[in-house]
Amino acid sequence: MNQDPLISPQDSLRVSVLSEALPYIQRFAGRRVVVKYGGSAMAHQELRDAVFRDLALLACVGVQPVVVHGGGPEINHWLSRLAIEPHFIDGLRVTDADTMDVVEMVLVGRVNKQIVNGLNRLGGKAVGLSGCDGGLVEARTWGDGSHGLVGDVAAVHPEVLTPLLENGYIPVISSVAPNPQGQSHNINADTVAGELAASLQAEKLILLTDTPGILRERTDPSSLLRQLSLSEARELIASGLVNGGMTPKTECCIRALAQGVGAAHIVDGRVPHALLLEVFTDAGIGTMVLGSSLPGHG
Numbered sequence: 001m002n003q004d005p006l007i008s009p010q011d012s013l014r015v016s017v018l019s020e021a022l023p024y025i026q027r028f029a030g031r032r033v034v035v036k037y038g039g040s041a042m043a044h045q046e047l048r049d050a051v052f053r054d055l056a057l058l059a060c061v062g063v064q065p066v067v068v069h070g071g072g073p074e075i076n077h078w079l080s081r082l083a084i085e086p087h088f089i090d091g092l093r094v095t096d097a098d099t100m101d102v103v104e105m106v107l108v109g110r111v112n113k114q115i116v117n118g119l120n121r122l123g124g125k126a127v128g129l130s131g132c133d134g135g136l137v138e139a140r141t142w143g144d145g146s147h148g149l150v151g152d153v154a155a156v157h158p159e160v161l162t163p164l165l166e167n168g169y170i171p172v173i174s175s176v177a178p179n180p181q182g183q184s185h186n187i188n189a190d191t192v193a194g195e196l197a198a199s200l201q202a203e204k205l206i207l208l209t210d211t212p213g214i215l216r217e218r219t220d221p222s223s224l225l226r227q228l229s230l231s232e233a234r235e236l237i238a239s240g241l242v243n244g245g246m247t248p249k250t251e252c253c254i255r256a257l258a259q260g261v262g263a264a265h266i267v268d269g270r271v272p273h274a275l276l277l278e279v280f281t282d283a284g285i286g287t288m289v290l291g292s293s294l295p296g297h298g
Contacts, residue, residue, distance in 0.1 A: 021280045024279065024280040024281075025061045025062070025280075028058075028062075028063045028203060028279065029061065029062035029063065030062055030063075030064065031063060031064065031202075031203035031204075032063075032064045032065075032066060032165065032197075032200045032201070032202040032203060033058065033063055033064065033065050033066070033202060033203055033204045033205075033206065033279065034065075034066045034068065034193050034196055034197035034200065034202045034204070034205050034206070035055070035065055035066070035067050035068070035193070035206045035208065035275065036068050036069070036189055036190055036193035036205075036206070036207045036208060037051060037067050037068070037069045037115070037208055037269075038069060038070050038071075038072075038189060038208060038209075038269070039208060039209055039210040039269050039270075040210050040269055040270045041208045041269030041270065041274075042069070042071070042073075042111075043073065046272070047269065047270065047272065048118055049118070049122060050272040050273050050274075051208070051269070051274075051275065052115075052118045052119045052121075052122045052124065053122050053123070053273070054273055054274075054275035054276050055067065055119060055124055055170055055275065056119060056122050056123040056124035056170075057123075057276065058275070058276075058279065059124055059125070059168055059169075059170050060123070063279070064165040065170050066161065066165070066170070066171050066173065066196065066197075066200065066202075067115065067119075067126075067170060067171065067172045067173065068173045068174075068175060068189050068192050068193040068196060069107075069111060069112070069115060069172065069173070069174060069175070069189055070107070070174075070175050070188070070189035071106055071107050071110075071111035071174075074106050074107075074110065074111055075102060075103055075106050075107070078102050078105075078106050079099065079102055082102060084098055084099060084102060086099075089146055089147060092147055092150070093147070093150070094146075094147050094148050094150075095147060095148040095149040095150050095185075095186050096148045096149070097148075097149070099148070099149075100148070100149040100184060100185075100186060103176065103186045104176050104184050104186075107130070107174040107175065107176050107186075108130045108132075108174050108176055111174065112128040112129075112130070112172055112173075112174045113128055115128070115172050116128040116172050119170055119172065124170050125168055125169045125170060126169065126170045126171075126172050127164055127169050127170070127171055127172065128172050128174075129160070129171055129172065129173045129174070130173065130174045130175075130176045130177065131173065131174070131175065131176055131177025131178070131187070131192065132176065132177060132178055132184065133160060134157070134159070134160030135157045135160070136156065136157060136158065136160055136161070136173065136177070137153060137155075137156055137157075137177035137187070137192060137195075137196075138153075138154045138155040138156075138157070138177065138178070138179070138180065139151035139152065139153065139154060139177040139178060139179045139184075139185035139187055140152055140153075140154040140179055140185075141179065141185065142185075149183065149184065149185050149186060150185065150186055150187075151177060151179070151185025151186060151187040152187065152191065153177070153187060153191055153192060153195040154179075156195050156196055156198075156199040157199075158196065158199045158200050161200070173192070173196070175187045175188065175189040175191075175192040177192075188248065190207060190248060190249055190252045191248070191252055193205060193207065193252070194252035194253065194255050194256040194261075194264075195255070195256075197256045197261045197264075198255070198256050198259035198260060198261055201260050201261070202256075202261050202262070203261075203262045203263070204261070204262060204263050204264070204265060204279070205252075205253065205256045205261050205263075205264040205265065206264075206265045206267055206275065206278060206279075207249055207252070207253070207264070207265065207266050207267065208267055208268075208269030208274065208275075209249065209266055209267065209268065209269055210268075210269065210270060211246070211266075211268060212224050212268045212285075212286065213225065213226070213266045213267065213268065213285075213286035213287030214228070214236065214242060214246060214250065214266060214287040216241065224286075224287065225287050226284065226286075226287060226288065227287070227288050227289075227290065228287060228288070228289045228290070229289075229290055229291075230254060230257050230258070230289065230290065230291050233250055233253065233254055233289045234254060236250070237250055237251065237254075246266075249266055250266070250289070252264075253266065253289045254289070257289060257290070257291035258291065260291075261291070262291075263288055263289070263290050263291075264288070264289045265278050265284070265286050265287065265288050265289075266286050266287045266289075267284075267285060267286035267287075268285060268286060271285055274286075
């Protein structure tokens with residue numbers, strides 16, 4: 001059949017792509033996907049807009065995305081402007097009371113609302129929250145307390161999210177939460193995302209990073225490991241092949257999968273529309289860790 005001359009090749013391609021995405025849209029409609037948003041995807045306007053469009057599109061086709069974010073570079077910027085000297089122990093930032101005030105103001109009051117505004121501008125319906133809201137996340141002091149108000153997740157109470165998700169809103173959650181005494185703690189956003197995904201029994205946990213995924217050779221992108229089982233991921237950590245900053249991300253995936261999340265993905269947030277490529281294609285673009293033997297991306 002000849003193509004109507006009034007229909008451009010671009011229009012035909014767009015419709016074809018939408019048609020091919022239908023099985024994925026049907027598969028994930030009504031399912032929850034937790035996205036940890038950070039790294040370079042937060043740093044550049046073009047990538048920010050691509051992430052926001054992806055999230056808005058996911059919500060429009062019936063997926064229920066939840067966004068968890070940090071904001072380390074922005075925190076560093078404001079600490080510098082306020083002449084607050086950073087202190088580190090074993091490479092980890094010590095968060096004293098003054099630093100915690102800045103962390104809370106930046107993450108909850110500035111970065112969170114920038115994400116919410118960006119999502120709303122590009123067609124989403126976003127609502128900003130922190131771990132404090134509705135008792136969503138309960139913190140405990142990390143380790144022996146030597147790092148001050150650095151926290152870990154003691155408990156998650158996701159009930160406040162249910163009416164938002166059921167009505168098409170996108171919760172945007174900053175990784176600040178109080179302990180039982182009401183003292184705010186700064187928690188690693190990967191950790192919050194993983195525990196939140198588990199509590200929501202999410203279909204997917206997606207961590208946007210500044211690397212292609214888990215690499216067999218750290219400097220060789222072609223050595224990307226596209227799919228791992230839970231046991232294989234544990235073995236990579238034990239062998240030292242996964243190390244440095246990738247270790248806590250992989251451990252986060254392992255904990256989430258062990259608690260019932262369907263699949264966990266470590267995805268290159270520097271790639272435009274990385275979320276859609278991961279959710280709506282078989283090949284995906286990052287490393288997928290599975291808790292079972294289910295095949296394939298998407």
